[in-house]
Amino acid sequence: MKAMTPRPSSRGAAVLPGVKGLTDHQLRGTACVWCARPLDNGSAIDLGPRRLRAPGGLVWWFPRGCPACGKTGGTA
Ligand SMILES: [Zn+2]
Numbered sequence: 001m002k003a004m005t006p007r008p009s010s011r012g013a014a015v016l017p018g019v020k021g022l023t024d025h026q027l028r029g030t031a032c033v034w035c036a037r038p039l040d041n042g043s044a045i046d047l048g049p050r051r052l053r054a055p056g057g058l059v060w061w062f063p064r065g066c067p068a069c070g071k072t073g074g075t076a
Helices: 024-028 067-072
Strands: 050-054 057-061
Touching: none
Parallel strands: none
Antiparallel strands: 050 057
């Protein structure tokens, strides 16, 4: 059995919460994916577009995080 290997943190490798509990703002990247704090464009951390399996097919969502959560990957 293979253990899960921790990856070095890099852009796009952050562990994101499941999309089911997220708000519209979080899915659009106007609020932090981890703490739901509203983001401004100056300080938001772009986590890269992600694809999501939805009833109509694959859709894109645009997770972003606030600086505090972005540093820790949402684990703080
Ligand atoms: Zn946050």
